[in-house]
Amino acid sequence: MENRVLRGPNPAYTNKNGFIQGFTEREQVDNIQRAVDNHRAAMLVFHYRKREIPDFETMKAQAEETNLLTTAKENLEALRKDHIEDLDRLYRFHTYEYQQEIQDRRRVVDDNYLADADPSIKSLVEKLVTGPHKDADAEARWQNDYENLRYSHLKQVVHMEKRIQDLERQQEIEKKLREQMFPQDVADFKKKTQEIQQRVARFLVANDAEKERYLNAFNWAYRQTAPLQELYKQDERFKSDILAIIVSGQATDPRRNATR
Secondary structure, eight states: OOOOOOOOOOGGGTTSSOSOGGGSOGGGOOHHHHHHHHHHHHHHHHHHSOOOOOOHHHHHHHHTOOOHHHHHHHHHHHHHHHHHHHHHHHHHHHHHHHHHHHHHHHHTOOHHHHHTSOHHHHHHHHHHHHSTTTTHHHHHHHHHHHHHHHHHHHHHHHHHHHHHHHHHHHHHHHHHHHHHSOOSSHHHHHHSOHHHHHHHHHHHHSOHHHHHHHHHHTTOOHHHHHHHHHHHHHOHHHHHHHHHHHHHHHHHOTTOOTTO
């Protein structure tokens, strides 16, 4: 990175309005300068940060979206793409602004006056037009524009990332609750993890006292278990599958207790 040594202001100008706008005190900013700054900010928004408003159907679809996590991730990705576009617009605005400033700077130089002016005056004007500090004010504005845009973007990113983390955490909790719920049919049973299938299988072959312990241990309601218990009694194929799971579990780990 280029090392730049910034020269401080001459103490003789302390408390005087002899500095560029970017380094003046707030109370030194007059209404004209404030109006110029506000107009510039408005032009930046109107011409370079405008956004197309979604149509009604699009907004309605977004409001009715049920997969909140997917929507949140899509919104975050869209926000990042928008930020890249905003930066591109900002840089184009700065380019246009700089070109206008160069032209204005050249227009204010009176060549006829300089032709007969003292050499020191000519040198001073030349420094103001082409010197190393000629763009200091513009650079301060550009940096301020970028920092404001970046801050606004990161503030939204942090909010969205927290939203995604909260949704992922909630989704994981709901997933665990669904996994632990007693299956209602064969299809639901087959979706369960091997551990849950073993647990349900042992429940189905248990006696009434053991079933009561399962109900208390895993917060199952008896009415939730009724459909699968009835299926176990009537469907010989399902019953065979359950017994096979029991045998498989015993062969894998004979130390499993009855309520695991």
